[in-house]
Amino acid sequence: MKLFFFLLIIFSNTLIFAQDGIVKSYYINKNLRSEISYIAGILDGTSYWYHENGNLKEEKTYSQGKLNGWIRSYSEEGLLIEEFYVEDGIKDGLHKLYYNNGGLKEVRSYELGKLVKIVNIDFDENYIAPITAFKGGIRQESKRSKEQEFICPVEICPEPLGGMQSIYKRLKYPEHAKLYGLQGTVTILASIDTTGKVRSTKVVKGIGLGCDEAAKEAIEETRFYPGKDKGRAVETEVVLYVQFKLDELYTTANINKENVLSRNIEEPLNIDYSQPERSEPKVESQPKIDKTLELSKERKEEDSYKVSSLYKDDYFECSLDKCAMPVEGIKGILNNLVIPKRTIEKNITGIIEVMVTVDDNGYVRNTKVIKGLGSGADEAVEVAILETKFQPGMMNGENIRSDVLIKVPFRIEK
Structure with missing residues (x-):
């Protein structure tokens, strides 16, 4: 019991x-x-x-x-x-x-x-x-930093991937500035393109002793979310405030507090991002716009795996004069193909489409299956492509890094 x-x-x-x-x-x-x-x-x-x-x-x-x-x-x-x-x-x-x-x-x-x-x-x-x-790992896109305000002329300002913390991780406090106990805020005007790369930086207000250059360098090494206007990524400028603040322990141990220099910005910035009004000519009648064509165009631009083909054959498709291709053609991939047992048992056949990134030396840098067959066939094709030596893609007579859509015929020889 x-x-x-x-x-x-x-x-x-x-x-x-x-x-x-x-x-x-x-x-x-x-x-x-x-x-x-x-x-x-x-x-x-x-x-x-x-x-x-x-x-x-x-x-x-x-x-x-x-x-x-x-x-x-x-x-x-x-x-x-x-x-x-x-x-x-x-x-x-x-x-x-x-x-x-x-x-x-x-x-x-x-x-x-x-x-x-x-x-x-x-x-x-x-x-x-x-x-x-x-996109997979970033979970801050919709958040705005409470401590940092971004100023720009578009609807959504560019922001550092990982927030301002990603800039501070790269920021090097100049030793000369530390020696004199310099603290303050550097204001930088940065130009960010549609891919999130920093194109240029300019010091709007600085504090000197190497801090201005350090702030510029940290921003230039950081990737950004691009600015957006009307739902589309645009190249734009953004004002960033980079703070230089000495650790309290360092300040107490090395510098008399009376000698600490503080060069913070007191007056607001006068950066006018307002757009001048334009006088539009009066139009009595306008041609009718086919909205379905506009929508189709937008979808093509948003789909990163669509290829605007300049070159196309049975197996290779790209937007270059000549696609990156295996040295031995499609046969080079098929020769490296090791077919899994379960794929053989299920008698899987068909076409597997893979987007492949090839550098300007002909080495495969990445693969992504766009349309597969499953049962291990897709993975087998990816591995075969990674083991294949390519001739790089060409544009205007020069070898360039590029993406190529490869249609691999997958069949089991009996």
Whole structure:
């Protein structure tokens, strides 16, 4: 009887304390640390972990306590650094690792938990991750910093990926300024293009002793969300305030507080971003605009995988004079193709479309399946392409880094 009551108490406690739904935890600064998904106390669904700056750190999908789905890890800036797929606790497909600049580093091919092949890719120092590469990990796009106001002439101002903290991570406090205890705010006018790159910087108000140059350098090394006007990315200018503030311990230990220089901005900036009024000519009648054509054009511009073809044949499509191609043509890819057993068993056949990035030396830098067949066929084709040597794409007689859409015929020889 005692045993019965003892077991009953344990069972009751299990029911009381079994977690259900999304369980959240937080950092000391009140930023979200994690969102863990439970059903009846068991991990189930997709769970998220975050960096202290608010960006996504890791995401894992569970089913009844087992990993079952995509596992992805991200850097503090929001770039993908690792991704792989797990089915019922077993790795399957491609395990991809990335360099800190977003370039592909290594691809490991798994078939039902067994490591089949590893492909290593050399570091590409010229690679600059496109703005779309940050979309998975960045979770701050809709947030505005309470401490920082951005001034610009468009609807949505450019903002640093990862917030102002990403600039401060790159900011080097000049030793000369430290020696004199200089503190204050440097105001910079930065020009940001439609891809989020900094095109130019100009000091609007400085504090001297090397701080102005340090602020410019930190901003120039930072990637931004581009400014937006009427829903589209535009090149624009933005005013940024970079604060130089000495650590209190450093100030107390090294400098008499009476000697600390403070050069903060007291008067507001007079930057007029208002647009001058234009007198439009009076038009009595206007031609009718086909809205369906406009919508079609917008969709083409938004779709990053559509190719405006200058060159096209049965297998290769690109927007160059000549596409990047395997040295041996499509045969070069097919010769490297290792077909998984389950693909053979299911007799998978068809066309697999892959967007491939090839540098100006003919090395494959990235692959992405646009249209696949599944059952391991897509991953096998990606690995085959990564192992294939290419001739670089050409434009105006010069080799250039480019993307090419490759249509790979996948069939099983009997």
